[in-house]
Amino acid sequence: MSQSEREQIIRTEYSDVMKKSYIDYAMSVIISRALPDVRDGLKPVQRRTLYDMYELGIRYDRPYRKCARIVGDTMGKYHPHGDSSIYDALVVMAQEFKKGMVLVDGHGNFGSIEGDGAAAMRYTEARLAKISQEAFLSDLDKDIVNFVPNFDETEKEPEVLPVRFPNLLVNGAEGIAVGMATSIPTHNLGEVIDAVKAYMKNNAITTKQLMKYIKGPDFPTGGIVVNQDDLLGIYETGTGKIKIRGKVETEEGKGGRKRLVISEIPYTMIGSGIGKFLNDVCALVETKKTSDIVDISNQSSKEGIRIVIDVKKDADVENLKNMLYKKTKLEDTFGVNMLAVADGRPETMGLRRIIEHHVDFQFEIATRKYQTLLRKEQEKREVQEGLIKACDVIDLIIEILRGSRSVKDAKACLMYGITDSIHFKTKVSEKMAKLLSFTERQATAILEMRLYKLIGLEMEALVKEHEETVEKIARYEKILNDYDEMSSVIIEDLNRLKKEYAVKRKTSLENAEEIVLKEKKIEEQEVVFLMDRFGYAKTVDASVYERNKEAADAENRYVIRCMNTGKICLFTGQGRMHQIKVMDLPHGRFRDKGQPVDNVSNFDSTKEDIVFLVQEDLLGEEKLLFVTKDGMIKLVDGKEFIVSKRTTAATKLQDEDELRTVCPVQGADYVVLQTVNGYFLRFPAGEVSEKKKGAIGVRGIRLQKKDEVEAAFVFSEGEDIRAVYKEKEVVLNRLRIGKRDTQGVKQRT
Incomplete structure (x- = not known):
């Protein structure tokens, strides 16, 4: 074969290859990793882990085994995707606060x-x-599901587990695939089983009728679903939003004080959400949204959640409860998207569709189970009938065995009546032997039969066993041929599971009114914003500032008088503007440290630097001069920066350019630009073009190589303005007036 024949160059569009490869990858993630199968409600990693534990013999009535052994065996045989994904799945299946029904019995620290x-x-x-x-x-072992090769075709694994109840509903599911995600809430096992039985009795049942049995989600953390009327639409479409609230009770504390006790939390709060809730409650006190809270403590234990909030004696408890619902995650939204793999493809399904798939699956596995049992009983009957028949002619069979030279000859005689190689005592025996017609299975059983089977009691037991086998065959055939009979068998199994494993509902359902929060009206007053060179900010009363004015001006980088209801706008060298609500800053004593502005805004001190701060109320009256490192300048109307967003683009910058300064220019006559190399350019402020904040601007000064703008100044005619360059004072209003976009004058040092 020539070189040209061995090599084939396929010419194709790169975009087509990328498209096909990405679709293949996406489908692999969707089907083989991220989404559960509607039949057993399990993702592949969960299914493989459970099956591996079953194969290893780690049963519920046997000793615990190390999780490392389970993870390693699962990874080596069935799931080659890393140990962390397998262990994480194992842990979640053992956490009772995440699953409606725990599938793994964990021993040790499985998280909290x-x-x-x-x-x-x-x-x-x-x-x-x-x-x-x-x-x-x-x-x-009854061939009720298909087994498929594992990743390297050295083992067989079940395509799906034969789960007897709709696990997709009972345990719910969460998963992020490529371009899609699933989020299914947990439900009560008893209610789900009742709904399945109702569907089996009437497969034309509607979603509304099914909801007589499945009232709604039942989260392991309890809580209250407050939009019960929306559930019908969610269960019909498979998508929607469920509003959940924590359960808050009022208790009497010491000295006539009351306390709010949170005994159940929204399902979405589990994990770090509890810590965040505690911080959010503390923030309500720090920002003076409420002064009714005295103390908060987390007294949760293995017995359950208990978060205690002590309140003042004369506090409005109901309003405080509403504030917790409104201002924290004590009321949250659970987004429902009931997406699962059905018939090999992802599908968003409503409640009825999920139950329909489950019932179809139950009939399929029941059919396969009873076909296997029937086949085994039929084989058993065949053997039993052969043995009974053999006992009636046992003398002839013994004669055949004694007269045979080999097992093959004896078997041929029993099956086909071939007597050529067998020695008989009489012609009558030979003639009778030619009439024998046992099946191969019967002949084998006769040859393997032990002599004690000829005892009278053993013969009676054989006949009785045959009668039982015939009864079983009749029962299995009836189940397989009669829909109602098979239904009753499945329902009987469901009733057994319900009786043994069903528990009371934890989540209550109601239609609650929208929270109305009566917030105390904030008394507007003037404060002084102080921010030091380390980025710590705070506010103090104007009177406190006046008493410490000299120290405040010396120790702080920014000092701005503002109203406590206003905002501070922070412009960065990277061309962004961040807003800080004055109310979010700590207010108190002059010597208090304050709080990093990173914590109360989107500003990131590790990546950005501040070039200008201003009170938002002043922006509407100002024109702002923007000056960049590369000498680009422009005027922007301050009204453009009065926005509701916490962060917005302040200006457009060219590649590797930075914003050097922002100056209010209202009433200014001149602009002076100063460069790092000592060039000063003074020109009339009227030469600067006014542009939108999204524009780059115009060139303000011609820069020499390796030079950049360091500072900018604005001033009025006759105003005495001075700057210091390399320890030399420069009087700016004495500089020669030039034109914008010129080089300027170099100062001698």
């Missing part, structure tokens, strides 16, 4: 509801939960 992570897998142990073994993994 407050966001503490599980211990390393070398320390923790696990075994299958009883329900996993009975409702997820039973009957796998």
Whole structure:
């Protein structure tokens, strides 16, 4: 074969290759990793982990085994995607605060509801939960699901587990694929089983009728669903938003004081959300949104959630409760998107569609189960009938066996009546032997039969066993041929699971009114904003500032008089403007440290530097001069920066350019630009063009090589303005007046 014949160059569009490759990758993530299967409600990693535990014999009634062993075996046999993904899936299946029904019985530190992570897998142990073994993994030996090759075709794994109830609803699901995501809430096992039974009795049942059984989500953390009327639309379409509130109770404290006790939290708050809630409540006090809270403590334990908020004696408890719902995550939204893999492709399904898929799957696995059982019983009957028949002619069979030279000859005689190679005592025996017609399975059983089977009691037991086998065959055939009979078998199994595993509903459902929060009207007053050179900011009363004016001006980089209801606008060298609500800053004593502006705005001190601060109220009356490092300048109307966004683009910059300064120019006659190399250019302020904030601007000064603008000054006619360059004082109003976009005058040092 020539070189040209061995090599093939396929010419194609690069975009087509990228498109096909990305689609293949996306489908791989969707089907093989991120989304659960509607039949068993499990993602591949969960299914493989449970099956591996079953294969290793780590059953609910056997000792725990190290999680590291389970993870390693699963990764080596079935799931080659890294140990962390397998262990994370194992941990979640063992966390009762995340799953409606725990599938793994964990032993050791498997994390907490407050966001503490599980211990390393070398320390923790696990075994299958009883329900996993009975409702997820039973009957796998009866050919009820397909087995497919693993990733390297050295093992077989189940395509889906034969789960007996709609696990997709009971345990819910969360997963992010490529271009799609799933988010299914948990439900109550007893209610889901009742809905399945109702569907099986009437497959024309509507979603509204199903909701007589499945009232709504049942989260493991409890809480209150407050938009019950929206649930019908969510369950019909498979998408929507569920509003959840934590459960807050009022208790009597010491000295007639009351306390609010949070005993249940929204499902979305588990993990770091609890810590954030505590911080948010503290922030309400620090920012003076409320003065009714005296103390907050997290007294949660293994027994459950208990967050206690002590309030003042004369506090409006109801209004404070409303404030917690409105201002914190104590009321939150759970986004529902009931997306799962159905028939090999992702599909968004409503409640009825999920149950329909589940029931179809139950009939499929039940059919396969009873076909397997029927086949085994039929084989058993065949053997039993052969043995009974053989016992009636046992003397002839013994004669055949004694007269045979080999097992092959004896078997041929039993099956086909071939007597050529067998020695008989009488012609009558030979004639009878030619009439024998046992099946191969019967002949094998006769040849393997032990002599004690000829005892009278053993014969009676054989006949009785045959009668039982015939009854079983009749029952299995009836189940397979009668829809109602199979339905009753499935329902009987569901009733058993409900009786043993169903628990009371934890989440209550209601239609609550929208929270109306009566916020105290903030008394408007003048304060002074102080920010030091380290970026720590605070506000103090104007009187406090006046008493410490000299120290305040010396110690702080920015000092701005403003109203406590206003905002401070912060312009950065990277061309952005961040807004800080004055009310968000700590207000207090002059010697208080303050708070980093990073914490109360989107400003990032590690990546940005401040070039100008101004009170928002003044922007509407000002024109702002923007000057960049490369000498670009422009005027912008301050009204353009009165926006609601916390962060907005302040100006457009060319590549590698930076904003050097922003100056108010209202009433100014002249502009002076100073460069690093000592060039000063003075020109009339009227030569600067006014532009939009999204424009680059015009050139203000011609720069020499390796020079850049260092500072800019604006002043009026007759105003005495001075600057210092390399320890030499420069009187700016004595500089020669030039034109914009010229080189300027170099100062001698």
